[in-house]
Amino acid sequence: MSYRSGHHSECQPQHHHPQDHGRAAPRRSAPHAASAAARDGYTIVHAGKQVRFGPVAFWIVVGTVTMLGMWSAATATYFAFRDDVLTRLIARQAEMQYAYEDRIAELRARVDRTTSRQLLDQEQFDQKLDQIMRRQTALESRASALGAIPDASTTGSIKPSARGGAADAPASGAPKPSPISDTVIFVAPPDREARLESRAPLILKPQPNQFAKVQGVDNVLVRLQGSLDQVERRQLAALNSVEDSMESRVRRMRGVITDLGLDMAQLEAATPRSGIGGPFIAVKLPADAGAFERQLYRINAARAQMARLNQTLALVPYRKPVIGEVEFTSGFGVRSDPFLGRPAMHTGLDFRAASGDPVRATASGKVASSGWAGGYGRMVEIDHGNGLSTRYGHLSEINVRVGDLIRIGQVIGAVGSTGRSTGPHLHYETRIDGDAVDPQKFLRAGVRLSSG
Numbered sequence: 001m002s003y004r005s006g007h008h009s010e011c012q013p014q015h016h017h018p019q020d021h022g023r024a025a026p027r028r029s030a031p032h033a034a035s036a037a038a039r040d041g042y043t044i045v046h047a048g049k050q051v052r053f054g055p056v057a058f059w060i061v062v063g064t065v066t067m068l069g070m071w072s073a074a075t076a077t078y079f080a081f082r083d084d085v086l087t088r089l090i091a092r093q094a095e096m097q098y099a100y101e102d103r104i105a106e107l108r109a110r111v112d113r114t115t116s117r118q119l120l121d122q123e124q125f126d127q128k129l130d131q132i133m134r135r136q137t138a139l140e141s142r143a144s145a146l147g148a149i150p151d152a153s154t155t156g157s158i159k160p161s162a163r164g165g166a167a168d169a170p171a172s173g174a175p176k177p178s179p180i181s182d183t184v185i186f187v188a189p190p191d192r193e194a195r196l197e198s199r200a201p202l203i204l205k206p207q208p209n210q211f212a213k214v215q216g217v218d219n220v221l222v223r224l225q226g227s228l229d230q231v232e233r234r235q236l237a238a239l240n241s242v243e244d245s246m247e248s249r250v251r252r253m254r255g256v257i258t259d260l261g262l263d264m265a266q267l268e269a270a271t272p273r274s275g276i277g278g279p280f281i282a283v284k285l286p287a288d289a290g291a292f293e294r295q296l297y298r299i300n301a302a303r304a305q306m307a308r309l310n311q312t313l314a315l316v317p318y319r320k321p322v323i324g325e326v327e328f329t330s331g332f333g334v335r336s337d338p339f340l341g342r343p344a345m346h347t348g349l350d351f352r353a354a355s356g357d358p359v360r361a362t363a364s365g366k367v368a369s370s371g372w373a374g375g376y377g378r379m380v381e382i383d384h385g386n387g388l389s390t391r392y393g394h395l396s397e398i399n400v401r402v403g404d405l406i407r408i409g410q411v412i413g414a415v416g417s418t419g420r421s422t423g424p425h426l427h428y429e430t431r432i433d434g435d436a437v438d439p440q441k442f443l444r445a446g447v448r449l450s451s452g
Contacts (some may be wrong), residue, residue, distance in 0.1 A: 079135050128221050142235050145296055149242055149303070239295055246302040253309040256318065256445040265385045267312045299301035314408055315384045317362035317439075318446030320351075321392060321428050322415070327352040328424055332438040338422050347392065349431035355424035357415040359392050362428075362442075367404045367412075376427065377419020380412050389434075393427035394418050 376393035396416025
């Protein structure tokens with residue numbers, strides 16, 4: 001099949017110039033031929049048959065055929081590459097889904113780690129807080145135990161921190177609270193639920209002040225631990241001071257009895273006892289007793305021993321019989337008799353005092369003699385037991401009678417100048433088994449005992 005363009009026309013004879021021999025006949029130009037073909041139409045020849053189309057119909061047919069060819073090619077290409085495109089799209093979607101799931105898993109893991117870390121921090125905080133509370137309870141019980149000791153000093157306290165300066169400084173005119181007390185004061189934080197509710201919401205991105213909050217809680221715990229350490233140090237210092245003081249006093253008391261040549265067993269046997277009693281229950285320390293409890297046990301034992309020694313020493317006349325500065329007008333031993341001027345034995349001490357000044361018993365005991373006694377004038381003799389006795393002479397008046405029980409420091413009479421006396425003064429004697437001994441020996445022992 002073929003096609004051609006143009007129309008049939010009669011052949012016109014052409015005359016050739018002799019000069020044109022050997023040259024081709026002139027032809028129409030290409031643009032002219034194309035325009036002529038467009039005007040004349042197109043002819044399709046197939047199997048000897050000719051079909052003639054106009055220019056518009058021809059190009060419509062050509063365009064239709066071209067479009068069908070392009071559509072066929074596109075359809076063939078789509079069906080040829082459809083599976084590959086779908087596979088790539090599915091693979092891309094699966095890759096995005098896997099990446100998204102991996103991201104979700106990573107975020108969940110981070111949330112779990114953060115939650116676990118917060119739970120661990122909370123557990124550690126609760127453990128530290130429980131330790132502080134238990135330690136505070138122990139220190140409070142120690143403070144109560146120390147408060148039961150008369151010689152124990154105050155042990156200190158932890159004051160709750162107040163926000164703002166109003167709580168730090170007392171109001172003007174109000175009495176300032178004592179900086180030291182016997183009770184450990186600690187304000188516990190809110191309960192667990194309140195602490196959990198007060199926490200910031202859990203997010204993956206850490207807050208700028210989250211570390212500051214955790215560090216602030218740790219700082220509070222550290223300050224509380226430091227305050228408790230300070231209280232414990234003060235308590236131990238007070239306990240050590242009490243123990244040292246009691247041990248020192250027990251040693252001095254025993255030393256006084258030894259220096260005076262007295263028998264401790266006889267003194268304790270002669271000590272009057274009040275009406276006390278009850279079943280015997282031995283004191284036992286618990287197996288888990290710490291250093292504080294053991295030291296407190298030693299202090300209580302020393303207190304009991306010191307109480308017994310105090311009762312024993314109450315029968316030893318080591319105190320002075322008059323109040324005020326001690327001034328002797330005559331000592332113990334050989335002296336010149338004030339009336340005869342000859343050497344004579346003075347069996348006591350003469351204390352300077354004014355007439356009517358009170359005379360006090362230097363130890364506990366029972367009145368053995370009360371009344372006129374020759375050169376003593378008005379005289380009182382007190383029996384302290386275990387062979388010890390004291391005499392008070394030249395009294396202007398007597399306030400006790402024979403058989404009266406006398407306590408230490410009790411007024412038994414008044415200074416005077418009765419009997420063999422040149423003026424108002426107190427004649428004071430100390431006797432052991434009836435023999436006069438120098439009272440200054442006892443007075444000096446009393447000075448050593450009271451100096452501690």
